[in-house]
Amino acid sequence: MWLDSEPSEFVLLTIHLSGKLVLFRSGDRTWTIIGEGMGMDSPYDDVIVHQGKLFGVDNTGKVVSVSKDADLTLVANPVFGGDKKYLVQSSRDQLLLVDMYLSIDTEEENFDIGEEFMGHLAQYMRERTVRFKVYRLDAEQKAWVELGSLGDTVLFIGDDSSFAASSSDLYGCKGNCIFFVDTYNARELGGLGKEDDGMWVEGICVFELESGSMGPLVNYPEYHKIFWPPPRWLLSPPSEVSFL
Known part of the structure; x- marks a missing residue:
């Protein structure tokens, strides 16, 4: 965050490996x-600059x-609940808290928890997202208010x-x-052969x-146009692009 007093003065805020x-x-x-x-014993999950102030x-x-x-x-004050917290400034300049709920999936549906499994735990288990909750800040009450909808x-x-x-700024998105x-897991994707079933993939996901x-x-597929085709400026040579 740049400080108003002097253009060359700034403050950096981040999270240490210890969580502080x-x-x-x-x-x-x-x-x-x-x-x-x-x-403040709980580890921090996220930081943000919002309305000229630093928050964690x-x-x-x-x-x-x-x-x-x-x-x-x-x-x-706390809301507890999920496993990972994110701070986001909304398109209406509100401070939002996104609470991510995680679960552990196993690579195989039926397996014995034996010595071999415990020795290769990371190979058999994957952490994945199962749902979200979203809150807006009520500054006067120092509380989070859960949102049933994000609107657009x-x-x-x-x-x-x-x-x-805003969905109005994104082509092909309803908000x-x-x-x-x-x-x-690749078994969640349609049209894959049996040889691909059980393979773990990392990629973009959507929560409605x-x-x-x-x-x-x-x-x-209704959201594909947000990401593809890419905008012209991403594919054009720099000499052909004007941002004005």
Whole structure:
């Protein structure tokens, strides 16, 4: 986040491997670990810049704002529930919390939990998403309010970046859905031969809030035009592209 006082001054906020928030200010020589000894024991899942302020959310859904001096202020109380939390600024400039619920799938439906299985656990089990809940921030109550619908908003969720868009800006999208990358079994895809059954694939998936349905993008042809064909500027030589 750039600071208004001086154009060259900035603050960086990220999550340490320990799960704690760490801050770096222009001019600092080292990162500052913040929140120690303040009862913030749950690991943080995500950070965001929203309305010119830094925010972090932990695994319980508790949200704090972080000042440039590394002071923490409680913004929202926990919601618990899911397994991973994401912060997103909506297309209406609201702060949203996306709560991802995860489950463990086994590569084989019938297997014995023996010494060989425990020794190769990662080969037999895959973590995958099973559903989402979405909340908006009620700043006065310091609480999250669950949303039954996103309206025309579309959310794109990822570990590196999350953002919202209006369906009116996306060709071939009706809104009220979430796009994300997940691991799924090839048996969920239509038209595959038996030799491909049981193979694990990572790719774009869709979750529809209204119906609660979810699956690989290839099973939702109505959304394909968002991703294909790619825009002209992506395929054209730089000399032929004008962004004005």
